[in-house]
Amino acid sequence: MIPNEQEQFQRKVQRLLLVVSGAFLAVALTLVYWGVFRSATLAARDDNPRSVEAALRIERGRILDNNEKILAYSEMVRGRALRVYPVVDSGPAVGYYSFRHGTAGAEEAYNNQLQGMPEDDWRKFVRELLNQPLSGQDVRLTLVAEWQQAADALLEGQTGAALLLTLPDGAIRVMASAPGYDPNQLDADFERLVADERAPLLNRVTQGQYQPGLALQPLLLAAALNDGLIGLDQALVDANRPVAINGLQLNCLPGAPDEISWRETLVWSCPSPYLDLAGIWGSEGLTAVFDGFGLTNRPDLQLATAAPAAVPVTDPAKAVIGQDSLTVSPLQLGLAMAVLASEGQLHAPYLAAAWQDGDGRWQPAAPKPVSGQPVSAAAAQAVLDSLPLYDNIREHAALAVAGPEGSLHSWYIGMAPANAPRYLVVVVLEQNDDLATARLIGRALLNR
């Protein structure tokens, strides 16, 4: 090419280069737009499978029992975290974690903790830079794995629940619900579990709603004593008169003498004297008594609990023998009974003993404040001392009529050692009119 032509040509080539460079720049800016400015919006979209993938890769923290025995941990299998429960019958307190079916129990209650949330900005930045999955912190529960397993074995074949608390702090050591499920097989079994009439997924300890029946007796007695309405040794006339409920006749246990004291109503499970208390308290007074023992509120626990009845008392005469609209969970009843062994104070339950902070240090759970004092220490102690004694256990057992079909369920509450109880057990068995079984289970648990 001749020099002049070449110069002209070079100018045209330069212009072409300018156009091409401009186009590359436009693509580069578009890339920056998606990668920086739209990144968060797109990451949050439902049709972005990466949020699912990220969730599947989260290495959740472990759940430990009170003795640091592992109840749940995550194992990485082909880039995905698999949740493993080494103690198969770890029960509803541990619950389950399933990507498809959600979470339950402690897995639900301490989900953020177990997922490593909230995450501070610097940690998040480093993690995202290195493309590491979220990893959570461990949670230590108050549960004791061996006791839990024992409770599950005792409940085998039954429909019901067992709860073991330490006193006076309300720490949950055993939370067993039968029938249960294997959390390791949850995804495979889920359809069957949901369809099962006996509701294995229900945590009967916190979500079960049972008529309290005469299980309420010690509480009512303590409240009446506290209000100065009765004396424990005050003789009762005609204590054995029958009470009709849903077509059933309730009496004292067979063999009860005609003349007994208030204290002895606990031994003989006599319903009729309590109707007199209903007359004195009325709906309002009785509601206040139930309120005081925390029976009308959800317990202060992060686990799923059943909603309490909106109006606990519609008919005081029925309510006073636990056959009205008030229903309670074993946890509620256990906490209320604990008042008798705790100088009249109502404690909140707790399940998490400690958790790890972001740096892996254990932080003990802050003790919960006392939630109330429904009765005086003296009244509580007096009623506790009146409960039947068996082998260093203060115990109380009662039947309740469940619903209009008239099927019965049995309650057992036991506290040991008798003079200054440190353990409290609640057992409830559905469709079971044989108090002996509930007693057997409760005593076996306390004897461990």
Add this chain to the structure above:
Amino acid sequence: MILLNWFTIEDRDWRELLLIILAALFVGSGSLALSLARLGTIAWQHLWAPLVWLALLLGAHSLLRYYRINRDPFLLPLVGLLTGWGLIMLDRLAANFLARQVVWLLLAMAVMLFIAIVPRDLRFLRRYRYTWLFGGLLLLAATLLFGVNPSGFGATLWLKLPFMGQIFFQPSELLKLLLVVFLASYFDERQQLLKLSRRRGWLATMPYLAPLLLMWGFCFILLVWQQDLGAAALFFILFLALLYLATGDGRYLIGGFFMLLLAGVFGYYAYDVVALRVDAWLNPWPDADNRAYQIVQSLHALAAGGLVGSGIGQGFPNYIPVVHSDFVFAAIAEEFGLVGGLGLIACFGLLAYRGLRIAALARRPFHAYLATGIVILFSVQSLMIMGGVTKLLPLTGVTLPFVSYGGSSLLIAGVMSGLLLHLSANGIE
């Protein structure tokens, strides 16, 4: 300090070698990272392809060092980096195609070196231009009649090679090259005429607009018969760029742009395939689960990359259908992040710069047109697919040169790289 001296070194051989070593470090660490991410250990199955690649690259370097002393020292490292990146991405995305792609790479490198070194000059290209063009058109016609699609569905743009088992060739790839050669020699010849005609008023240019209209018509037919929006647009833009280079008249560019737009509008109303792509481009979100799935998943991948990406083998680009061919750029943006994506764009930018530099310094107009045509092909094709993947442009089914999976594309890219190397070395004619 030694390294700094290397950067400032004047000697082109050493500069080329240094750049190849840098590319090898990148590709090598990528394959090691992939092996670790996949298997937790360093395994031969992820290393053999990069080693073959490195051997080819070093072999090419030694030959060029000896036979083409004045070549552009950036070309081979760029081709190397892009193909190497493509290989580790293919290993990551669709490893079952890796062996086949390595064979194609071997062929492409051999052809590149052959063209860069063996011909004394490129006169044969110019002399037989009509032969090339009609050969290409014949192949295209054959595709229209006997075309197949290796995957069993979609546009039938491939020819099954006889006696070679499951080897398919895409004639439109070869046609790109033949068209560049034809146009370069055509404009070389017509340059004077076109220039003269401009001096005699607008009306007199009409006869010379004929090739423009002819070309437009040809691309239009391509669009109509094959519904291949990408190839049609690519050919037409190539033609416009060379026409501008020949005439220096920007009006051809503007007029041509509107003709392209017109064809696009026609395609939109006439063909569902085109309409679908344009709709998915304008607003993919309402149809994100269905027809716009691919582009939406691609955008998710871009967004997921962040600054440095997830690391190779650790992102989720496989949610994008056929990610290893058309959408490899999205996979790179996810796993190498913005840094990787911008780096890849910079590589193509650098390739365009070096190529146009060769054109500007060419001693003969034919060489200049040829180099420009090749640069335009590489650039427009990479822009079209990177723009499509980022939703800057409607999606067109073209491959990302050197990087995407695809034998025909790689082979022709090898031929064109060979031509650029030849031209840069200022071969004696």
